[in-house]
Amino acid sequence: MVSASTVHINLWGRDDECDAIRRLLDWDSGGALLFHGPPGSGRTTLLTYARRVAGERTLLTGAGLADEAALPYAGLHRLLDPVLDADAALPVRQRRLLRRVLGGGGCPADQRLALAAAVRSLLAAAAERRPLLCTVDDLDTGDRQSACTLAVVARRLRRLPVALLLTTTSPTAVDGVPAHRLRPLHVRECQAMLAGRRDPPPAPVARALAALSSGSPQALADLADTLTPAQWRGEEPLPDTPPVDGALAAAYRARLDRLPAPTRRMVLLAALDPHDDPGTLVRAAWAGGLTVEALAPAEAAGLLRTGPHGVTFPDPLARPMITAVAPLADLRAAHLLLAGTLAGGPLGRALRHATDADCPADVLAAELAVAVDRAPDRAAAAVALRRAAELTADPARVAELTVAAARCAWTAGDPDQARELLRRLAPGPTVRGPADLVRGDMQLRCDAPAAAVATLLAAADAVAPTDRRSALLALVRAGEAICVTGDHYRYAEVARRAEALRRPGDPPEVDLLATFAVGVGATLRGDHARGGPALRRVVVLGGRLAGSAATPAALACAAAAALLVGVDGPAHRLADRAVEVARSSGEVSLLPRALELRAVAEYWLGRHEAAAETARQGVRTARAAGQHVCAQVHLGILAVLAAVRADRVGALARIAEIGDGAAPGSRPDAYARWALGVLDLIDGRYADAVARLAALARARTGRGQVLVQVMATPYLVEAAAHEGGRPAAALTVFDHWASSTASPSRRALAARCRALLAPRGGPEAEQEFRAALRLHPADTDRFERARTELLFGRELRRRRRPRDARAHLHRAREAFTLLGATAWAERAGEELRAAGESVGPGRPGPEQLLTGQQLHIARLVAQGATNREIATRMSLSTRTVDHHLRNVFHRLGVRSRTELARLLP
Structure with a gap:
């Protein structure tokens, strides 16, 4: 038996794979495992772990080498060379065949199974004294003949004391062998890994590095080894990609070098295409003298996938790493091809002229600069201006064109390119x-x-x-x-x-x-x-x-x-x-x-x-454009909307997405606190709600989120009314502002606030409630009108006027039901029952009908996520997500994703 406690090697996020390795090594009956994942996912580290826990087993190690990919059976020879002297135990025909093949004599097609049998017999002979562990890294990188032979052997190791571990990039390289896909590391696993390499970075830096690395262990290691102390502490901006001189970049560079030159150019075009549009890629390829068929070797190598909707990259780091390691000349040429294809018209012609070495540089630069003014595509304009700067000799004009290119790149939603252009800018x-x-x-x-x-x-x-x-x-x-x-x-x-x-x-x-x-x-x-x-x-x-x-x-x-x-x-x-x-x-x-x-x-x-x-939409757009602050603002709005509708799970999920990355006192932080204050109010924690909402701003000093607090004041006043307090400063600001507007809804809310703070049981409260109901617009603001009806009905019931209260409570319950605000409809129903009305229980909402996991999946569907995206995010299989979603549809009585999105807030 192998004890994991005796092994000192850190493998974050790979517990399942390590367990599988230990179980295989604990058996005496033999078997094989396949680990597959993109470069940098930790395949080699897993094999190192296996050799460390192998105990008394004999070790055979091999690896697929690109330099030997054209040499048949070179990988097999390297793996078996230490035990070839055990071939004396093989039958004569197997021994002769094995020696001929490993000696370079080749293997006829009808003898391939016999060769695999000979390799199996040789491994069995080598394992007679002690069990055997064979590890072969990057099986799909080396020669195809060795890979095919080892795949056949891997499926026939039962009843032998031989364990075979294989790693590949593509999951289809070996069929019929138990396989483990090496998933990206979760944020917490990334934080643990970073803390293990250097002093733990601040939480925002750790989260940013996790996102930048896409959960790749090697990318994290490369980043951790190259960041300056100021970057590690969050005092300087982080890089945009893992370092180009790191191990991950070297792996991608080697992977690309193994492809034919036309394939490399096509892969770069596909990686740079901002819209993933098949038509754009085809036109750019044609303009560059290429065809999309050139992508076939890259697809066979597992680098990308092609389909009717364009080219996709299974590894999220593939695009940035492909562009990062590309030679500058190739990168520039690909940008020009795509920009010319996208732009068309004068800009397209100017970009095509810019590839003509016979035309004077100053003429080309002027033509590009003029064509940009009429180009609707800002991304193409950025490429054109960048090219114009490269063709210009005057330093002052170069600086102007570079700034213009940075402005276009930023406008087009590419802050990384804009920053890179500004970094190269000569000060002036x-x-x-x-x-x-x-x-x-x-x-x-x-x-x-x-x-x-x-x-x-x-x-x-x-x-x-x-x-x-x-x-x-x-x-x-x-x-x-x-x-x-x-x-x-x-x-x-x-x-x-x-x-x-x-x-x-x-x-x-x-x-x-x-x-x-x-x-x-x-x-x-x-x-x-x-x-x-x-x-x-x-x-x-x-x-x-x-x-x-x-x-x-x-x-x-x-x-x-x-x-x-x-x-x-x-x-x-x-x-x-x-x-x-x-x-x-x-x-x-x-x-x-x-x-x-x-x-x-x-x-x-x-x-x-x-x-x-x-x-x-704002979250998606902001994240796609690299606008992290704006994304947090939209998450804050979503948190408030969920809290206002008493959706605790949804509100807390959005607040968790904001995390502690939002600066204290910032707008995203204030939105999150507003949402938490509303949840406190709904749950009856009035003092907590008052403290939280009152702290959003300090009106007299002009500090804090004054505008957010103005929006939150109706909830602050409602919580304060329960506590017997009076938030004078916030209410004064809100009342003064509401009275200065021509908005009936703002003045209705101000009247409701005054009603809540009026002396209990006096005529002033009723007058203000009735004024609020007169002011609420009939065609808009139905939710706040229903809240006013609910609060007024509750006030009348507490004043022992149940008949008058019931009319308002009925209207509130009906409005909330029509708006889908089930929690508030139930609250109105409770008040109706307290007022002596016989009210049946309302229809339970999604929170009551679904399990926690089903509700999480339903919310992701409502946000527009596909089943595959949900599976990746929740570390589930797509089949499991499909099963849960069918149950969600059945329990909620909906028939489509659109109906589900409408049902959930």
Whole structure:
């Protein structure tokens, strides 16, 4: 027996595989195991572990070598060479055949089974004294004949004291042998592995490294060995990919080197294709003199898969590693081919000309720069500008083109390329401002909103003398960063600078940006008399621009202004238009912000399901564009929406996704705390709810998330009413703001807050409740109206007026039922029963009908995940997910994924 405790080797996340190895070595009857996974998944380490726990077994080791792939049976010869002297025990025919094959004489097709029998007999003879362990690494890398022979032997080792362990990249290399796919490591396993190599990094750094490595042990090891101490502590940005001089990169480089040159070029094109569009790949291949058939060797090697929907890479690290190790000339040529295919028109022609060595470089650069202005595809424009910079000799012009290329790459949703372009930028006064504008925008949305404030303010100062629109845009973005971090008191500086840049007769968009910054600054300091008119003017300007060539940035400002003055319908239309324009113009970088504004507008309109769907789109879009801060904001919105509808599981799941990566006091952190405060209120922990919601902001100092606390004030007041307190500061801010708007729904909520805090049993509370019900719009905000009906009915019941209470409670229960808010409908039913009404139990919701795992799967389906994606995320088989989903459909009485998505919040 082998004791694992005697083996000192760390294998994070490979407990099942280690157990399988020990069970095989504990048996005397023999057998084989296959471990398969992408480069860096730990296959070789598992074989090392097996040899360490092999005890008294005789060891034979082999490996598939690319240099010997063309030599038949070379791998078999290397494996068996230490025990060839045991062939004296073989029958004469087997001995002669084995010696002839291993001596280079080849094996006729009709003798292949006989050869496998001879190898099996030789292993049996070598194991007569002591059991035998054979390990063969990278079986599919070496010669095909050895692999085929060992596969036949592996299936015929029963009743022999021989254990055979094989590793491959592709799962199909060996059939009929028990196989283990080496899954990616979970985040906690990644954290444990990192802590085992160096001092444990901060949790956000560990999570970022886990995501960057896609759970690959070798990628983690390479990153851990190359990060600087400042990067390890989270004080400097992390790299975008595992190091190109690491072991994983070397493995991918060797893997690509084994492919024919046309295949390597096609693989690079497929890895770079941003849309995974088969048509784009075919056209780019044709333009480069290639055909898609060249991908066949890569597919046979397990590097990629082809299908009717394009090319997919089984290993999530394949794309970044293929592009990282590609020679610069090949990478540039592939970018040009794809950009020319995507762009078409003048830009496509210019890019094709740029590959012509006979044309003067300055002419090509000028042609590319001119063609970019009319190109709708920002990704193609980035490639063109990058190429133009490479063809330009003037250093100042090179810097301008590089900044323009970085701006296009960022706009197209590729922050990694934008950062790489800015890193190579030579410093200079003419480009510092434009470069800081791009850099600050990325800091705001991706990873460092606190640092973005200084960067964007510096950018505004630098570009103001020559480009007031860009300066105002930098100020607006700096103000957004201030709001995200919660330092609202600093917005006064933004407003002051914007006021200084205003001029009479400014173009509409310039006027909109300046007026927006001034209006927000006044609103945040409580000067609604000045802020309200300014923001309403922004809404009017945005409405005028919406039908013309408006930019997404201007439309987003107009939508935010509309939310601040409480005109939710226009806010939704402007935000929706911003989303539409951003998509049609390829401005991916602004999509998450536009979707955030649309989701908030839908929240105020009471369209919770639509808001949740918009926020889910925002999470996907933000993550795809590398905007981690924006993704956290959308997760916070989803957490609040779930909590408001009493969906504890959903809210906590979203909060867990945010994790501790959100800075304390930031907008994502405030959304998470708001959601937790609502759950406290629903569960009757009123003191906890008050403490949590009151701490969201400190209105007098201008610190904290003032805007989030304003939205959360109705819940804060409700919790405080139960505690007998009065959140004076928050209620004053909310009441002052609500009365300054023309929004009936805001004023209805303010009246409800006053009703809850009025003396119990007096006429004031009833008057305020009735005023709130008159103010609630009939066509929108049905959820909040139903909440007011519920609270008013409860107040009347407690005042011993059950008949009057029942009318309000019935309306509340009916509205909640129609809205699918089952938890609130049940709460209204409980109040009805307390008021003397006989009410049957409501239909149980998904939380009551499903198991925890079924509910988790159902929520992932509602978010748009496929069964395969769910299986990967939950470490289940696709068949198990299919089984659970059928049970979910049956228990909930739904027939499609669409119906399921509608049922779940």
